[in-house]
Amino acid sequence: MVADSARIPVQSISVRRQPAARVAVLGNPNSGKSTLFNRLTGLRQKTGNYPGVTVERHVGRFDHAGESLELIDLPGMFALSAHSLEERVAADIALGRIENEAAPDAILAVVDATHLYQSLALVQQLMELGKPVLLALTMTDAADRAGTLIDIERLSERLGGVPICPVVATTGQGLNRLRDALVDLPGQAPPAAPDVWPELGDAANRLAAELDGTFNRIEIERALIDVDSMFALDVAERLGADGNAKLAAAREAVFGDVPPLAAEAQRRYDWARDVLRDVTQSQPMLASWTNGLARLVNQPWAGTALLFAVMAVVFQAVFAWATPLMDFIDGTTGSLVEATNAWLGDGAFASFVADGIIAGVGSVIIFLPQILILFLFIIVLEDSGFLARSAYLMDRAMRSVGLSGTSIIPMISSFACAVPGIMATRVIPNRRDRIATILAAPFMTCSARLPVYALLISAFVPATKVGVMNLQGLVLFGLYLAGIVGGLATALLLKKTALRGPKPSFALLIPEFRRPNLQTVGLQLLSRARVFLRRAGTVIFAVAVIVWALGYFPRSETIRTNLARDIAAAEQTLAGAALEAEVATLSNVAAARQLEQSYLGRAGKSVQPLFAPLGWDWRVSAAVIASFPAREVVVAVLGTTFALGAEADEDTLSTRLANATHSDGRTLFTLPMVAGLLLFYAFCLQCAATVATIRRETNSWRWPIIAWVYMTAVGYLSALAVYQLGS
């Protein structure tokens, strides 16, 4: 132990002070909370998970004027009465209900000046928690533009003297004052919360005393109001029959026959409305939202048409814009392979570097431009508020498969990657609807499928024009459609059988359109690029190396001596160019034989009978098996296996695939076989990260196993049907 601690660098000891005060950052969804959190903590953040729940825990360090605070970024919420998993976590943390996690010492309430009504109702509730509160008023520029003048002094007065800092998070205006106030916050006295419901407070205080202080006033209030919550059930369990009778009597006395949640909302919003009228000098609010774009999108047809047009542009751009960059990466990879071969000559090491590493990893890196363009669009759509609006536009369509519009956001996110898509299902209130959405999301064509599609389409679909569309583009569009149909059919199937339940409800606060924040978009894009490159550098690199080794070893002496003998024989009869051509052919045949008798060849051949009905040879079978941890690996594996034993003039993977044959000389990649292979990749769940995410989000192995078996079966059967009917 002594030796261990001796190795800790001196700097990290001197930084360690007494634990910093913890400040929870709370606010409505879309209030600019995370932007502000990023601004205040910069890159000094870490992301983890709360024990027992799946919601990410964002904690960042805030340093200012020699002081240090710990900021906790919590999911957006409207009230302490949770509706979804995310809201429950936010409420549990604010109330200190999470195990091993003390309640925060102070609260930074983020209030969107354009959504003052909903924000006030939440802030009033947060003030009741008895912690020091600081209010950051965001979007003041947008409120100004809308003609809403907020009397900040009066607002602070109505909120028991809470300090208020107006900020424009995008430009940084007002941030320094906020930083100063934030540093002072933990030492401040808690403000006196506006009393919106004296009867409830009195009843709770009385009950808290009668129950001998087992629970405090706020806890009693929550137990009275959130009748069916986990917390209320927990309280009921801990109270005896007598305590429960008292609780029930108090509930009856305070609420009568009005549902407690409704009564609470009514009280808090009555107060919020009153404050709003008091602190906003002009009241053009009702009409102020009607700017041009919003008005257009509010036309049902125009809005829906715009949604589809945007999606069409996204998928078109993914191909059109990325081509020059991809050609560049492709060229670089090719010349690197050549240079390596020229430099290292023949042998195991040269083959390892050129065919294993450069060809394998390069064939995946080439898709970075496409993936970044796709993510760019999804991030912009999300940040501008367009995704939330699509939930409203698509609610009716989603109802027909038993879900609500809320499920559309995870599904659109899944076009980039199913992992964030599945995590985005946390806002779906009902567990059954959430699981149905989780199982539908991996069917959406994610960015890792793009490399597979792009390779096969560019190799086997002619770039002819069909009307205004390109045939290649049409095939790709069809594959996206196949994914959407597969996902929706799965959701429908589940909602009709295992996950049958009440009709999902739909109630959503839709954020206004706003110009996406460049910094937010840039940071997110950078982090996606990092994730992709890390995957290429670790998982895909490892698989490429393993596949190369399995394909290179063992080397057969017989094949080598036979090759040497055949070349010697050729040298006797031929000369010049003819000799060179003959030697090249002989070398390739030998390389192909080596590959066939390698470990990879043997493994591929042993599973090949399973895939023979799909028209796959052992090389394709081996590549598909190798790509179950991460589907884009198939491109790397095909790149490696078809690089070994390739003809000299086949410089691209596409041409190598096009010329590949079965052992009996039949063309390997026939149209039905390629179509089947594409469908296999459209449906199959070849992604360890997605399986792990489903496990984490559903808290059981049941759903990831069901998803994997089901999707693999759908993929296999589709490929089988297409190949057998087509051939």
Next chain:
Amino acid sequence: MQLSAIKSGLRYVIEAIDCRDPAVQRLMMLGLVQGTEVELGGSALGGDPLEVRVFGNAISLRREQARCFTVAPVASGG
């Protein structure tokens, strides 16, 4: 009249709510409570769901829930 029948360009005030449906309670948590003024923001294809505006903010809800809110027009101008 019911919230599901409101016309655009006019302002209404919520007078009564049938709040047994949990989805209606959720809408109340978003600010659709008695005494609040609303106006029609728009609707999706087929007229469902609706988008209503409360103090300028868009809240989306289905017709089914909108029928639980009783509203009355208020004098325009405000």
